[in-house]
Structure formats: structure tokens, C-alpha cells
Amino acid sequence: MSNEKKSFNWKAITQHRLFLPIVCLLVVLLVNVIKTPNFFAVSIKNGVLYGYLVDVVNRASELVIVAIGMTLVTAASGGQDISVGAVMAVAAAVCCQILSGGQVSTNELMNSMALAIIAAIIVAAICGAFNGFLVANLGIQPMVATLILFTAGRGIAQLITKGQITYVRVGSFKVMGGYIGKCPVPTPIFFAIAAIIIVNLVLKKTALGLYIESVGINGSASRLVGLNSTMIKFLTYVICGILSGIAGIVASSRIYSADANNIGLNLEMDAILAVALGGNVLSGGKFSIMGSVIGAYTIQALTTTLYAMNVSADQLPVYKAVVVIIIVVIQSPVFRRSVDEWKKKRALKNNKAMEGGH
Amino acid sequence: MAQKTILTMKGITKTFPGVKALSNVDFKLCEGDIHALMGENGAGKSTLIKVLTGIYPFDAGEIIMDGKAMVNKSPQDAQNNGISTVYQEVNLCPNLTVAENLFIGREPKKLGMINWKEMNSRSKVLLESLDIDVAPTTLLDECSIAIQQMIAIARAVDMECKVLILDEPTSSLDEEEVEKLFALMKKLKAKGVGIIFVTHFLEQVYEVCDKITVLRNGELVGEYDVENLPRVQLVAKMMGKDFDDLADIKSERSGEVKEGDPVIEAVGVSHHGSIKPFDITFNKGEVVGLTGLLGSGRSELVRAIYGADKADTGEVKVFGKKVKINAPLDAMKAGMAYLPEDRKKDGILADLSVRENIIIALQAKRGMFKPMKRKEMEDAATNFINLLQIKTASMETPIKSLSGGNQQKVILGRWLLTNPRFLILDEPTRGIDIGTKTEIQKLVLRLADEGKSIAFISSEVEEMLRTCSRMAVLRDGKKVGEIKGDDLTQEKIMETIAGGDKNNE
Numbered sequence: 020m021s022n023e024k025k026s027f028n029w030k031a032i033t034q035h036r037l038f039l040p041i042v043c044l045l046v047v048l049l050v051n052v053i054k055t056p057n058f059f060a061v062s063i064k065n066g067v068l069y070g071y072l073v074d075v076v077n078r079a080s081e082l083v084i085v086a087i088g089m090t091l092v093t094a095a096s097g098g099q100d101i102s103v104g105a106v107m108a109v110a111a112a113v114c115c116q117i118l119s120g121g122q123v124s125t126n127e128l129m130n131s132m133a134l135a136i137i138a139a140i141i142v143a144a145i146c147g148a149f150n151g152f153l154v155a156n157l158g159i160q161p162m163v164a165t166l167i168l169f170t171a172g173r174g175i176a177q178l179i180t181k182g183q184i185t186y187v188r189v190g191s192f193k194v195m196g197g198y199i200g201k202c203p204v205p206t207p208i209f210f211a212i213a214a215i216i217i218v219n220l221v222l223k224k225t226a227l228g229l230y231i232e233s234v235g236i237n238g239s240a241s242r243l244v245g246l247n248s249t250m251i252k253f254l255t256y257v258i259c260g261i262l263s264g265i266a267g268i269v270a271s272s273r274i275y276s277a278d279a280n281n282i283g284l285n286l287e288m289d290a291i292l293a294v295a296l297g298g299n300v301l302s303g304g305k306f307s308i309m310g311s312v313i314g315a316y317t318i319q320a321l322t323t324t325l326y327a328m329n330v331s332a333d334q335l336p337v338y339k340a341v342v343v344i345i346i347v348v349i350q351s352p353v354f355r356r357s358v359d360e361w362k363k364k365r366a367l368k369n370n371k372a373m374e375g376g377h
Numbered sequence: 378m379a380q381k382t383i384l385t386m387k388g389i390t391k392t393f394p395g396v397k398a399l400s401n402v403d404f405k406l407c408e409g410d411i412h413a414l415m416g417e418n419g420a421g422k423s424t425l426i427k428v429l430t431g432i433y434p435f436d437a438g439e440i441i442m443d444g445k446a447m448v449n450k451s452p453q454d455a456q457n458n459g460i461s462t463v464y465q466e467v468n469l470c471p472n473l474t475v476a477e478n479l480f481i482g483r484e485p486k487k488l489g490m491i492n493w494k495e496m497n498s499r500s501k502v503l504l505e506s507l508d509i510d511v512a513p514t515t516l517l518d519e520c521s522i523a524i525q526q527m528i529a530i531a532r533a534v535d536m537e538c539k540v541l542i543l544d545e546p547t548s549s550l551d552e553e554e555v556e557k558l559f560a561l562m563k564k565l566k567a568k569g570v571g572i573i574f575v576t577h578f579l580e581q582v583y584e585v586c587d588k589i590t591v592l593r594n595g596e597l598v599g600e601y602d603v604e605n606l607p608r609v610q611l612v613a614k615m616m617g618k619d620f621d622d623l624a625d626i627k628s629e630r631s632g633e634v635k636e637g638d639p640v641i642e643a644v645g646v647s648h649h650g651s652i653k654p655f656d657i658t659f660n661k662g663e664v665v666g667l668t669g670l671l672g673s674g675r676s677e678l679v680r681a682i683y684g685a686d687k688a689d690t691g692e693v694k695v696f697g698k699k700v701k702i703n704a705p706l707d708a709m710k711a712g713m714a715y716l717p718e719d720r721k722k723d724g725i726l727a728d729l730s731v732r733e734n735i736i737i738a739l740q741a742k743r744g745m746f747k748p749m750k751r752k753e754m755e756d757a758a759t760n761f762i763n764l765l766q767i768k769t770a771s772m773e774t775p776i777k778s779l780s781g782g783n784q785q786k787v788i789l790g791r792w793l794l795t796n797p798r799f800l801i802l803d804e805p806t807r808g809i810d811i812g813t814k815t816e817i818q819k820l821v822l823r824l825a826d827e828g829k830s831i832a833f834i835s836s837e838v839e840e841m842l843r844t845c846s847r848m849a850v851l852r853d854g855k856k857v858g859e860i861k862g863d864d865l866t867q868e869k870i871m872e873t874i875a876g877g878d879k880n881n882e
Contacts, residue, residue, distance in 0.1 A: 226743075244705070
């Protein structure tokens with residue numbers, strides 16, 4: 020009796036959408052328990068939280084923010100925005116350039132923080148709108164449309180900073196990538212949590228989530244039930260642009276500079292991966308923000324794990340690729356089906372063995 | 378003459394989460410037989426076919442072909458075992474030639490290169506042997522649907538199939554094309570090919586089939602010889618109820634023709650390239666039929682009114698007031714609803730649940746910033762699932778796992794929820810079994826009685842005669858006439874469609 024109840028619950032859990040993404044994250048963490056025993060040790064050093072785990076959550080912040088935008092774009096348009104990393108660099112360049120007043124390096128703010136942040140986000144939103152226009156209004160494939168800013172974005176950022184790395188060595192700017200006052204928790208974590216909460220609230224308090232899924236599943240049917248498919252796709256690209264902009268500001272605050280060549284480098288691929296790891300279909304339709312968020316933390320946990328195991332930065336991608344292959348295969352429908360069949364066969368065998376025993 | 382059995386399916390059982398799609402079904406196909414597989418939507422016809430061709434794995438039972446047990450893991454597998462399927466939607470490559478389509482994947486080769494000459498000549502021989510009148514070098518795109526289907530069949534025949542499955546092949550064909558297809562089927566029958574014919578058209582079954590297997594609710598009702606099963610009994614077996622239900626419907630149409638209370642008036646509306654300027658009025662409580670051959674513009678006419686294709690000229694008045702319609706949302710706000718012809722392409726949101734599919738139109742009408750409450754959605758979904766008797770495991774089941782007829786009911790529920798004044802139904806009963814068909818027809822009449830104005834499009838003239846009190850006839854993208862009252866007969870409609878001189882304006 021109790022056994023039956025237990026197995027029923029188990030089934031409900033394994034069938035949950037977020038089951039596999041969470042399992043993947045747990046597996047990555049489990050490896051750490053064995054390999055790096057102090058991985059989960061969290062201590063306070065110099066008044067701030069310190070430890071591998073804190074590092075993972077902190078470093079993943081930009082990826083989490085960008086992955087949320089990527090999820091929406093993927094769901095609505097069935098394609099990915101590969102310009103997010105470049106847009107981060109553009110936003111960082113705009114932000115730092117305004118703060119430094121056009122100088123290469125500054126030790127005091129030449130303009131207000133609010134102005135710089137708002138301007139950076141507006142520019143990022145314009146980048147998103149540009150992508151959105153190409154995809155939604157002109158019907159260009161997302162990968163091709165966003166390739167334009169992917170290539171041009173870093174060049175634009177260089178133009179804004181006049182080819183230099185703009186440094187803003189001011190305490191109040193460093194806060195966004197560092198710590199607020201005496202708070203021991205790194206600020207980027209708050210940015211990530213705020214992004215998750217705000218986007219979830221928007222999806223919950225409006226019908227946008229349902230609209231995005233409808234448009235992603237069947238554009239022509241959505242139009243006939245009165246949805247403006249073009250507008251909704253466009254909107255997701257703008258949101259993705261804004262989120263990339265925020266991530267760009269956080270990233271530049273970490274290194275108190277706008278490094279057009281390195282901010283958000285290769286982040287687009289990690290973001291797409293986070294979406295896929297989260298159990299979202301890359302061809303659009305139903306989506307789960309939380310899945311992508313878990314995916315993002317998994318990727319960062321993996322990176323930090325490999326560093327902790329003394330894998331050098333050059334070799335990192337190889338190990339990452341191996342792990343990614345394993346995770347993606349585990350989630351693939353074909354693999355899951357064969358596991359199911361294997362389970363069924365085993366159950367049958369067990370039954371027979373039991374009958375034989377009687 | 379004892380016929381040789383080529384295919385036996387025994388005790389086939391297939392369960393989907395929450396639904397038992399097939400339970401213990403037997404099926405037997407003999408050499409040279411045309412065997413009709415019949416049943417209402419959700420009876421399990423498609424599932425049985427999919428199990429046979431390896432698209433779905435089955436839970437229990439066995440498939441025996443030529444005396445050997447067989448399990449197909451994929452349609453390719455099935456094909457290698459001599460089972461070919463031709464679907465309603467032809468799955469060939471439209472941008473290749475007829476010959477290329479016939480030999481794709483098994484091209485005759487010479488020195489590693491495709492031997493085009495041989496391919497074309499072999500295609501010619503094959504096409505001639507089956508009396509298919511098309512040149513091997515024609516692009517498939519340029520062939521009619523009927524020819525495309527015959528090419529798909531020819532391909533199957535050339536691959537030496539022993540069992541040919543035709544899944545609703547006649548749905549999009551006109552009568553002449555159906556005749557040609559039947560001639561081809563009879564030819565194959567003579568060659569000893571066993572044909573499984575899935576269709577909804579009773580007449581066609583009696584025209585070509587030898588045996589009938591009837592399924593209902595995933596269970597086998599029985600196998601019958603065509604001669605021994607009168608139509609009425611077949612229908613009764615499929616529906617599991619009396620035939621009276623079907624006979625009822627004609628008497629329900631009230632004789633009076635409602636006039637002079639216009640809901641929608643279209644004046645000079647047109648859409649470039651699809652429908653020439655037309656005037657039409659839809660009155661309160663009236664079912665107006667739109668008829669004409671495929672491609673005559675009957676769907677295009679309503680699409681122009683609804684704003685699915687934005688009208689280039691003319692104006693639409695709702696209750697006498699001019700309304701500007703740029704997009705479907707404008708039409709919805711004016712009280713219109715549109716059930717599209719192509720359910721798969723334009724109707725369902727496949728991955729979304731039944732509940733979401735039902736509320737989506739009302740939600741879109743209200744706007745993004747006024748999301749419906751969970752409770753409101755669930756009430757609406759429950760209401761329509763009960764009202765329209767939608768068969769679904771739960772309201773959270775994805776609509777794609779419902780049968781065609783039930784999907785159509787969900788779409789219908791979606792529009793009724795918006796409480797429209799003017800309801801456009803484009804082929805609401807296509808590909809749907811008789812039971813559901815009758816239900817939908819009755820519903821249409823009831824909605825009209827409640828004061829709604831309805832535009833009804835159907836390829837079946839009989840169905841239109843039963844439900845409509847007035848009919849507009851279209852030909853070549855132009856509205857050519859209206860018929861009402863005593864003139865509303867099959868003959869008169871055919872005459873107008875065909876366009877004898879006296880009917881031309």
C-alpha cells in the first residue's frame with residue numbers, strides 16, 4: 020500500500036518539466052562533493068560571503084539575466100538572438116563613456132549614474148528593437164538577423180569608446196558588480212533575482228506569457244484569434260535587448276571598465292545552452308523561465324567546478340563540451356524513451372522472477 | 378475462391394496517457410481486397426494505422442504478415458516490409474519532378490551518378506501502366522492534388538508494396554478525380570495488392586470496397602462484407618446509436634426565411650488576386666451557405682470580411698455602422714468569429730492545453746493587460762467541454778492529443794466563448810465522423826435560432842441544404858448568384874455553380 024503511494028508520487032515528480040534540469044544541476048554539484056570537499060563551504064572573509072558556491076551564484080548572474088531574454092525570444096520566434104553578448108558590450112560602452120565624460124579613465128563621475136544607466140538601457144533596447152524589426156517585420160531568420168549586431172556590436176562599442184578601454188574607477192559604480200555597503204551578498208545576485216521576479220511578474224500579471232507561447236507554436240492561428248504576432252515577437256526582442264543591457268552594465272561594473280572585446284564574450288552560446296538545458300524547445304512554443312535559470316546556474320557551476328579541479332582556461336571548453344553532450348543526451352526524447360522501455364522490461368523481468376519464486 | 382490473408386493484426390492494444398486508444402483490436406486483410414476502415418473520430422482508426430506503420434509502438438498484441446510476426450519500428454521499416462501509406466496531405470517534394478519523386482532515395486545509378494534517362498523512362502512506363510496521365514518531367518507542384526496522390530500511390534506500387542494504406546485520400550478531391558483514383562485502386566486490387574481505405578464518405582465505401590471493419594471507442598465492432606451491411610446499419614454500428622438522429626436534422630430547418638435584419642453587410646469588398654468585389658448581407662438568425670468548387674473563392678470571401686486577408690476595396694457594415702477592419706482583432710471586436718478551413722494550420726495551438734485553446738480568443742479580445750483569472754478560464758473550459766461533449770482526459774491535456782473531431786469542437790468552443798454575433802464556419806465538419814457532424818449541424822441551427830448570424834461553408838451540398846436557408850454561389854473568385862426558398866435544391870445549385878447562360882448576370 021505504502022509502496023504504491025510512494026511510487027505514484029515519484030512518477031509525478033519525474034514527469035515535472037523541471038525534473039531533468041534540476042537533476043542535471045544536482046549531478047554537477049554532486050561531482051563537487053566528491054572532488055572538491057570544500058566546495059559547499061561558505062565562510063565570511065573581510066565581511067563578505069566567500070566560497071565556491073557563492074562564486075557560482077555570483078558569476079552566473081549575467082548569464083541568468085541574458086538567458087531569461089533568450090528564453091522569451093526563443094519561445095516567440097523559434098530562433099535565437101546571438102547578438103546578446105555584443106549588445107552587452109555596447110551597453111557597457113555607453114554607460115562607462117557617459118560616466119567618464121568621454122575620457123579614457125576617470126576617478127570621479129562626470130555624469131549622474133542614473134543618466135548613464137538609463138542611456139545604456141535605452142541603447143540596448145534600440146539594439147533589441149533593431150533585431151526585432153528584422154525578425155518580426157521583415158521575416159528574416161533570427162540567427163541571420165542577429166548575426167548583424169553579433170558582428171557589428173563590438174565594433175560599435177569600440178567606436179563609442181574610441182577604440183580604448185574606458186575605466187571608471189569610482190566606488191559608487193563598482194557597487195553594481197561588487198557589494199552594497201556592508202551587505203555580504205554580492206550585488207549581481209540581487210540583479211539576477213530582480214530580473215527573475217520582474218519578468219515572472221510581467222508574465223503572470225499580463226497575458227504576455229500565453230501570447231508568446233501561442234505565437235511560437237502557431238503564428239497563423241494566433242493571428243486569426245486576434246493576436247498581433249509581429250508585435251509580440253518584436254516585443255520579446257526588445258525585452259531581450261534590455262536584459263542584455265542590464266547584464267552589460269553589471270559586467271562592466273565588475274571590472275569597472277568597458278572592455279568592448281571581452282564583455283559578454285561567448286555569452287550568447289552559454290545563454291542558448293542554458294535555454295536548452297532548461298528543457299525548452301529551441302524551435303519555440305512552450306517555455307519555462309525557471310528552467311533556463313536553472314540551466315544558467317548549471318553552466319556556471321560546471322565552469323567553476325572545472326576551475327576548482329585545476330583545469331586550465333584553454334582546455335575548459337573541451338571538458339564543458341563533454342559534459343554538455345551528456346546532459347543534452349539525457350534530456351533528448353529518444354534517450355528518455357529507451358530508458359522507459361528498459362525500465363518496463365526490467366519490471367517485467369522482476370515480475371517473472373517473483374512469480375518464479377512463489 | 379479462397380483468398381489468401383496477407384496481414385493479420387491480433388489483439389492490438391495501445392494506451393496513451395489517460396486514454397485507451399485501442400483495446401484488443403483484430404484486423405485482417407486479404408490479398409486483392411479493398412478493405413474500408415471506418416469509425417467516428419477517436420474510434421482509433423488513425424492509431425491503428427500508426428501502430429501498423431511503426432509510428433507508434435503498441436503495448437500488446439501482434440502483427441503477422443505473410444505468416445511471420447513483424448514489428449515495425451518506423452515507417453521506413455514498414456515500407457521495407459511491404460506496407461506503404463498515402464496520406465491525405467501528400468508528403469512528396471513539390472519542387473522536384475514527378476520522376477524524381479517516384480525514385481527519390483532509390484535512384485537508378487550509373488557510375489555513381491543518377492541515370493536520369495533511365496529514371497525518366499522507367500517513370501513513364503510506370504505511369505502508363507497505371508493510366509496516370511502526366512509527364513515524368515513535370516514539376517510535382519504543377520500537378521493537381523489528385524495526380525500528386527496517384528504519384529504517391531505509384532511510388533508505393535513500384536516499391537512492391539503488398540499492403541497499401543490510403544488515409545482519407547479523397548477529402549480534397551472533386552468527383553472526377555475521385556473516379557480516377559478509384560480506377561487506380563481497382564487496378565491495384567487486380568494485381569493482388571491489399572488496400573486499407575480510411576474514409577468518411579459512405580458512398581465511396583459502397584462503390585469500391587469489399588469488406589468493412591468498424592471501430593468504436595478503440596474497440597473492434599466487427600468485420601463485415603459490404604453486401605451484407607446496408608448503409609443505415611453501418612452508420613448505426615459506427616455511432617452505436619439509432620439512425621434517426623441523422624434523419625432528424627432536415628425537419629429542423631424552419632421554413633421561414635428571415636429577412637431585413639442585417640448584422641453584416643459587405644459592399645464591394647475585394648482582395649487582390651483571390652476574390653473580386655462582392656456584395657453580401659448576413660441577417661440575424663440566418664444561416665447563409667457559401668458554395669462553389671474548391672478555389673472558387675468561398676473561403677477567400679469570408680477571409681476578406683474577417684480581415685484575415687485585408688480587403689483592398691469596399692466597406693463592411695456591422696448593424697448598419699461602417700467598421701474599419703485591418704486585422705482579425707478588429708473583426709473580433711465587431712462581434713465576428715472565424716473557424717478556419719485548415720484546422721491544423723490555422724486553428725489549433727498544438728502544444729497548448731484544451732483550456733488555453735478555448736480561452737485564447739477571448740483573452741486576445743480583452744487585451745494583454747487584462748489577463749483572465751485562473752478560475753474564469755477553468756469555468757469556461759469546463760463549460761464548453763460539457764456543452765460540446767469534448768472527449769479529453771482533462772482540460773490540461775494538450776489539444777494535439779485529441780482526435781480531429783474533438784479538436785474542432787475545442788476551436789468551436791473558443792469562438793462561442795467570445796459570444797459572437799456573426800460566426801463564420803469554414804468547413805467545420807471536414808474530416809469529421811458522422812456523429813460529430815450531426816452534432817455540429819444541430820448546433821449551427823440552434824445558434825441561428827438564438828439570433829446569431831452564420832456563414833457556413835462546406836464541400837458537401839447535402840449538408841448545406843440541411844442547414845442553410847440561403848446560399849451564395851461563387852465561381853472563379855466571383856460571387857455569381859444567390860439561391861433561396863424553393864429554389865434551394867441540389868440541381869439548382871449545381872446549375873449555378875456550373876454556370877449555364879441563364880444564370881449569368
